[in-house]
Amino acid sequence: MNIIIYAKYYFTSRLTVGGFAQVLYTLQNSMSGSENTVAEVIGDFFARQWPLLLIGTLAYIALLLVYIYNKQGILKTKFDPAKFTQTLKGGIIVLLCLMISVDTFQGIALYEMLGIGEYQASLGKESDLYEKYYVDANTTEIKFPEKKRNLIYILCESMEQSYTDTKEGGGFKKSLIPELTKLAKENTDFSAKDDKNLNGGLTPGNTVWTIAGIAAQSMAIPLNIGNGEFNRNFEDSSQFMPTVQGLGDILEDEGYHNYFMCGSDAAFAGRKNYYEQHGNYQIFDYNTAKKDGIIDDDYYVFWGYEDKKLFQYAKKELTDIAKNDQPFNFTMLTVDTHFQDGYKCPDCPDEFDSQYENVIKCSDHKVAEFVKWCQKQDFYKDTTIVIAGDHQSMDGFVAEAVPDDFTRKTFFTVINGPEYKLNRTREYSTMDIFPTILESLGATIQGSRLGLGTSLYSETPTLIELLGYDELNRQMSYTSKFYNEVIMSGDESKMPKKEGEEEQQPQEEQQVVQAPTAQEYQANRDNFSDSNYVWTPPVYNEPVYNEPVYNEPSYTPPAQDTGTDNPGDSGTTTPPSTGGDSGTTTPPSTGEDSGSTTPPSTGGDSGTTTPPSSGGDSGSTTPPSTGGDSGTTTPPSTGGDSGGTTPPSTGGDSGTTQSAPTE
Numbered sequence: 001m002n003i004i005i006y007a008k009y010y011f012t013s014r015l016t017v018g019g020f021a022q023v024l025y026t027l028q029n030s031m032s033g034s035e036n037t038v039a040e041v042i043g044d045f046f047a048r049q050w051p052l053l054l055i056g057t058l059a060y061i062a063l064l065l066v067y068i069y070n071k072q073g074i075l076k077t078k079f080d081p082a083k084f085t086q087t088l089k090g091g092i093i094v095l096l097c098l099m100i101s102v103d104t105f106q107g108i109a110l111y112e113m114l115g116i117g118e119y120q121a122s123l124g125k126e127s128d129l130y131e132k133y134y135v136d137a138n139t140t141e142i143k144f145p146e147k148k149r150n151l152i153y154i155l156c157e158s159m160e161q162s163y164t165d166t167k168e169g170g171g172f173k174k175s176l177i178p179e180l181t182k183l184a185k186e187n188t189d190f191s192a193k194d195d196k197n198l199n200g201g202l203t204p205g206n207t208v209w210t211i212a213g214i215a216a217q218s219m220a221i222p223l224n225i226g227n228g229e230f231n232r233n234f235e236d237s238s239q240f241m242p243t244v245q246g247l248g249d250i251l252e253d254e255g256y257h258n259y260f261m262c263g264s265d266a267a268f269a270g271r272k273n274y275y276e277q278h279g280n281y282q283i284f285d286y287n288t289a290k291k292d293g294i295i296d297d298d299y300y301v302f303w304g305y306e307d308k309k310l311f312q313y314a315k316k317e318l319t320d321i322a323k324n325d326q327p328f329n330f331t332m333l334t335v336d337t338h339f340q341d342g343y344k345c346p347d348c349p350d351e352f353d354s355q356y357e358n359v360i361k362c363s364d365h366k367v368a369e370f371v372k373w374c375q376k377q378d379f380y381k382d383t384t385i386v387i388a389g390d391h392q393s394m395d396g397f398v399a400e401a402v403p404d405d406f407t408r409k410t411f412f413t414v415i416n417g418p419e420y421k422l423n424r425t426r427e428y429s430t431m432d433i434f435p436t437i438l439e440s441l442g443a444t445i446q447g448s449r450l451g452l453g454t455s456l457y458s459e460t461p462t463l464i465e466l467l468g469y470d471e472l473n474r475q476m477s478y479t480s481k482f483y484n485e486v487i488m489s490g491d492e493s494k495m496p497k498k499e500g501e502e503e504q505q506p507q508e509e510q511q512v513v514q515a516p517t518a519q520e521y522q523a524n525r526d527n528f529s530d531s532n533y534v535w536t537p538p539v540y541n542e543p544v545y546n547e548p549v550y551n552e553p554s555y556t557p558p559a560q561d562t563g564t565d566n567p568g569d570s571g572t573t574t575p576p577s578t579g580g581d582s583g584t585t586t587p588p589s590t591g592e593d594s595g596s597t598t599p600p601s602t603g604g605d606s607g608t609t610t611p612p613s614s615g616g617d618s619g620s621t622t623p624p625s626t627g628g629d630s631g632t633t634t635p636p637s638t639g640g641d642s643g644g645t646t647p648p649s650t651g652g653d654s655g656t657t658q659s660a661p662t663e
Contacts, residue, residue: 001099002049002056004106009048010041011113016399040340063092118477127478133452133463134221134482137245141446142438144254148327149441150383151251152318152374155214155333156367159389161200161409162402163360169197171402176352176360177411179368180387184413190436190456191425200409201430202469203391205476210333211269213390213410213430218247218278220434220451222476224483240274242490244451247434248279251329259284259321262333263310264303271333281331289313302343307336307363311370322379337363339395356397371415384440385415388433414440418457428454428462429472452476 046053067088069075077084111117163177164170168185175181181198191199205224207216212223221244248258258281266272266285275281286304289295294313295305314332321328336343342359347366352358367387374380389410392398402408410430417440426432435445435455448458456462463472 001103001106002052003045004103004110005052006045006049008106008110008113010044011110016394016396063088063095067092122477123479125478127475127480129452129472129475129478130480130482130487135447135449135451137250137450138243140450142250143444145442147382148254148256150322150327150379151256151329151331151437151441152383152385153329153331153437154367154370154385154387155217155331155390156337156363156387156411157210157334157390158337158339158393158395159334159360159363159387159411160392160398161198161389161411162392162398162406163364163411164198167196169199171406171408174352176357177364180364180411180413183368183371183387183415184411188414188417188420189412190420190422190428192423195425197425199412199425201388201412201428201433202407202409202464204429204464204469204473207430208391209269209394210390211271211274214271214274215241215246216430217388217390217433217437219244220431220453221483221487222431224476224480224488239490240270240277241487242277244278244487246278247437248275248281248329250438251327252279254327256327256329257321257324258282258329258331259317260331260333261285261310261314261317263289263305263307263335275331279329284313284317303335303338306343306345307334307366308345308347310334311366314370315373318374318377318379322377333390334363334367336366337393339393341395341397354397356395375416380416384417386413386417386433386437386440387415388412388430391430418442420457422457422459426456426462427464427469428456429464429469432456432462 066075067085070077070081070085070088073081079087159177159180161169162171163175164181165172165175168175168181184198185196189199191197203213203216204222206212206222215221215223219241221241252258258275258279260266260271260275260281261284262271264286266275266283266287272283272285275283284292286295286300289305289309290297290299292313294309294316299305310332314330318330321330336345336359337356341355342363344355344359345362348358348362350358351361371385371387374383374385389412392408392410398408412430412433414436431451431453432455434453435448435450436453436457438445438450439448439455439457445455448455448460452463454460454462467475
């Protein structure tokens with residue numbers, strides 16, 4: 001009962017979670033680096049519950065001793081021992097039922113508060129969100145400029161747009177982040193020019209804790225885990241979404257060197273595994289800080305070391321990194337604003353009543369101060385700086401401090417990036433940050449979309465603008481076969497094919513072609529003179545002959561107006577030529593259209609029965625030819641479309657059935 005009561009208190013007043021999947025992920029992953037938090041929770045449990053624990057323990061011991069002593073006859077009472085034992089048993093059973101009832105009541109409340117029922121219900125529903133809207137970065141054309149821009153990407157722990165004051169669209173009477181708000185409004189927060197409110201990103205689905213926020217912002221997908229056969233902990237040798245192309249993968253392919261720095265053990269929650277598998281990041285964390293002399297070997301505060309030392313470490317490494325010719329992506333994650341209450345360093349002000357507010361204000365100044373340092377460096381002119389909150393704060397203080405109807409959003413801004421030319425305030429999620437970062441570096445993305453995200457620089461609507469937040473949030477919580485098989489488990493056979501990939505496959509399986517016969521060569525000798533001509537041998541099928549239908553050969557009388565014998569249009573019979581339309585019977589030619597019966601030719605359309613040609617479509621049985629379209633049926637050909645049984649030909653359109661001509 002005590003555990004249930006404290007858990008209910010902890011998940012409402014001390015911590016807010018975005019869904020039961022977050023709890024499952026935390027339970028099945030590495031807790032390395034969070035030992036202090038675990039110790040604080042256990043200590044807080046005993047500090048809050050000790051009266052009930054003491055009373056309950058003493059009452060249990062007293063009842064047990066009374067029962068034992070009475071049964072042994074040691075306890076002397078004026079009651080009959082047998083009846084007293086029965087009464088004592090009944091009392092214990094009543095007490096037990098009472099405790100079970102209290103536990104059940106409190107357990108149901110905890111069950112509903114954690115969203116366990118909603119989580120289970122979501123597993124029974126399927127979504128086609130990915131089939132409709134997922135854009136695979138592996139098959140999307142992404143073009144970078146010749147001159148690559150560097151990226152400094154600051155992931156601020158639990159940093160929200162909500163921390164600004166109500167005059168600027170926040171949830172507090174006095175802004176906790178005045179310097180970051182100023183930076184965002186002076187640069188790009190993806191709002192309309194006349195919109196004075198600070199814009200921010202929403203966090204739908206499973207994007208509401210640190211590693212899930214990282215996946216959302218660098219892959220544009222949620223982190224749907226903890227169910228059935230797709231459970232995994234993303235540690236050590238586990239494959240972290242192996243087929244998905246993330247920000248680090250793309251930048252590495254473009255010649256970038258990737259770095260990740262944090263003030264805790266990078267292995268916590270699979271972060272190290274994620275970054276090493278997707279972009280081959282060089283890791284700087286609590287362990288490397290000791291090796292590099294940033295902190296002493298026995299130094300440990302909060303989650304490792306505080307942000308003041310983190311920014312000192314970052315300045316040191318960036319100074320060396322910038323000396324290289326290779327473009328870089330330097331990603332860092334702050335920690336001071338983590339729940340519970342944050343870490344109050346000596347620089348934190350005492351401006352507000354709560355420690356957490358003072359820590360947020362301190363972090364605001366430290367991040368802005370680091371940006372100002374970057375702006376003074378030589379590398380800044382070729383560098384884009386992105387500042388983003390990894391997710392909404394889990395500290396229960398924030399949920400209690402902002403109005404109940406306030407929509408909380410994460411902080412996001414781009415500094416020294418391209419101009420935001422859309423005069424409207426974007427509604428977006430943290431998944432839209434992925435393609436936005438790439439385009440902030442000067443890259444262009446075919447369709448402006450990657451994963452479930454949309455570049456905020458583009459006219460293309462985000463999924464929130466298209467579907468609405470509630471619908472997107474609902475669809476992201478449902479089960480997706482595509483997500484489980486392709487994204488989570490990496491089944492490459494289920495991956496979408498690149499455009500034209502399937503068409504290329506049959507060409508790879510082509511057999512060696514046979515050489516043309518003498519007759520075929522003669523019929524195509526003009527084509528063979530072209531070095532780019534590719535010979536396609538006729539496919540000989542055993543012809544199926546029905547009872548032949550004999551038609552009188554058609555004949556077009558000479559036109560009254562005739563020209564001369566040249567490749568133009570002729571109204572009379574002409575000898576072999578290389579062009580024109582013919583109104584009468586002609587010998588072999590390479591011309592265009594023929595109005596009468598013609599012997600073998602390499603061109604034209606024929607209005608009557610023709611011998612072998614190599615033209616287009618055939619309406620019936622035709623012999624080999626190289627010519628154009630025929631108004632009657634001709635012998636075998638290999639060309640075009642056939643309306644009936646045809647031996648091989650290379651040409652002709654034929655309108656009627658005709659046996660081999662005698663001409």
